[in-house]
Amino acid sequence: MNMMTHQQALEVLAAHRGERIVITTMGSVGIWPKLSDSPLDFHYMPSAMGEGSALGLGLALAQPQRGVIVVNGEGCMLMNLGNLVTIASTSANLFLIIIDNGLYEVTGGQPTAAAGHADFSGIAKAAGIERTYSFAELDDWKNRAAEALGGKGPVVITLKVEGRLGQKTPKPPRTMAEQIARLAAAIRS
Template sequence: MMTHRDTLEVLAAHRRDQVVVTTMGSVGLWPRLSDSPLDFHYLPSSMGQGVPLGLGLCLARPERGVIVLTGDGGLLMNLGCLVTVAQYTVPLYILLIDNGLYEVTGGQSVPNAGRTNFAALARGAGIARVHECATRDEWHAIAGEGLSGSGPVFVWLKVAGEVGKATPVAPRPMEEQIRRLRAALGA
């Protein structure tokens, strides 16, 4: 099984000029691989808001493309976002990091961990381009296609969980991140 870092290393190798929105555990790892003004580290007071943020960015700047890294716990807190996203043809690439845990809030198991079929949920919501990857090689093999073309795209990445991780801190204050992203998008 791949690690969370494995998923991000493959992403770093295949990312083009898209915005990357990180949430929860990815906030602590992605800055080690990328420091682009197009990186936005989102740690809201409520989980599950990364995909709606990514959709908003896509609707505002459809020529750019947005990759959202979300966790299984966060997605479960806002499953309705998949139905909303599916009604649009936008370059939104949702990467679900499924570790079966609320990893950064204490390592509690996510409800129905290991039994929820996130690919079926995405397809059932109306997302046509859905991929599942349990190994780094599988993810590497589809990453180029999975991070390009029309969307939305949903990629279910099954990773090993790590209990005992601290809640990450964004590398910059939110105001600075917003300024950097606006400047990079020409807003």
């Protein structure tokens, strides 16, 4: 089986994001700006460890009509697994994408504790989130992305991708202050 790359996985997401807010974390911050420059893009960097999904939950609760997609890494998710339970206790219009490459990409490629055995969508399902998906092959993700990203959240989608070595911490295209002002204006419009 040929695993999809991180960029391939996000290209499919970009084609289906609609008018939703997209929050990226860690490795995805370096890829998403090549695919999108929407005012509804928010690169959560600098961040607090593992809080991207929590921030997305709050934004989704505040903006239920618009919806929010969080592109999280599995290393980030491991730091806040309880957030899956909190998400399940709400009706937040949140789509949580977990990019699972099995390693900490920007710290030198060390394996995570979950590498090779943890099923994040299974954990999400057990936490009480009814709609969960997991894709490891690009064609499968392409064919079912419209279904997985359709309707209302909460939804959790795990995308298993190739790990990349030699990555540095990415830099978002705008400062945090600029991003917040841009997002706030887009939400108001």
